[in-house]
Amino acid sequence: MNYISIAIDGPAGAGKSTIAKNVANVLGINYVDTGSMYRTIAYYCLQNNIAFDDQEKVIASLNQINIQVKYIKGEQRMFLCDEDVTDRIRSQEVGNGASAVGVYKEVRTKLVALQQDIAKSNSVVMDGRDIGTFVIPKADLKIYLTASVKKRAERRYAELIAKGLQANLQQIEREIEERDYRDMNREYAPLVKAEDAVELDTTFLDIDDVTNKVIDLYRR
Ligand code: DC
Numbered sequence: 001m002n003y004i005s006i007a008i009d010g011p012a013g014a015g016k017s018t019i020a021k022n023v024a025n026v027l028g029i030n031y032v033d034t035g036s037m038y039r040t041i042a043y044y045c046l047q048n049n050i051a052f053d054d055q056e057k058v059i060a061s062l063n064q065i066n067i068q069v070k071y072i073k074g075e076q077r078m079f080l081c082d083e084d085v086t087d088r089i090r091s092q093e094v095g096n097g098a099s100a101v102g103v104y105k106e107v108r109t110k111l112v113a114l115q116q117d118i119a120k121s122n123s124v125v126m127d128g129r130d131i132g133t134f135v136i137p138k139a140d141l142k143i144y145l146t147a148s149v150k151k152r153a154e155r156r157y158a159e160l161i162a163k164g165l166q167a168n169l170q171q172i173e174r175e176i177e178e179r180d181y182r183d184m185n186r187e188y189a190p191l192v193k194a195e196d197a198v199e200l201d202t203t204f205l206d207i208d209d210v211t212n213k214v215i216d217l218y219r220r
Pocket of ligand 1: 012013034035036038039095098099102103127128129130131179183
């Protein structure tokens with residue numbers, strides 16, 4: 001059986017999840033959001049008073065962290081030790097924590113294994129930071145999505161407000177810059193455009209246009 005794989009990478013707020021979800025819907029395949037997996041580890045740390053920069057403790061806790069990805073009514077849900085945490089991991093604090101714990105090689109090794117397992121037995125549109133370069137280097141199509149920091153901050157802000165969460169635009173912009181820097185400069189599997197990825201700048205593009213463009217590229 002041949003499975004389809006589409007890798008969508010890029011910095012926070014470039015529109016990865018919306019576009020990946022739309023493409024997965026149109027093609028009738030699974031959308032896999034890998035950021036949620038890093039967020040689940042960060043959430044565990046917050047719950048257990050483990051500082052994100054306490055490398056030893058974060059790594060030691062990996063044995064206790066049982067992460068499961070389930071598809072319920074076609075939607076990805078994250079389970080941490082059998083508890084559904086999907087809706088609790090969307091805050092900016094958890095997102096920043098995900099970027100911080102994603103620096104550790106041991107964290108990445110654990111999650112990459114989970115991601116590769118899913119891609120081995122399902123057709124997927126997977127989004128993240130290292131999908132085309134590291135997780136599925138032989139993906140059928142690789143997309144690298146970008147947008148200006150300002151535009152990305154505005155999108156994140158609108159997303160948080162729509163979810164009824166508190167947000168401050170300037171703070172989000174600062175945090176996005178910090179997060180970009182950390183994600184792009186970490187030693188192990190940093191965020192970088194794969195050589196064979198198609199780069200799309202979404203600053204002035206409509207989400208539907210980008211979705212159609214990705215589907216077009218895939219069909220070609
Ligand atoms: O896509 P997101 O905002 O949910 O991701 C949160 C953080 O998780 C991101 O800033 C870095 C980390 N991450 C990663 O290191 N590798 C991935 N494949 C996905 C996310």
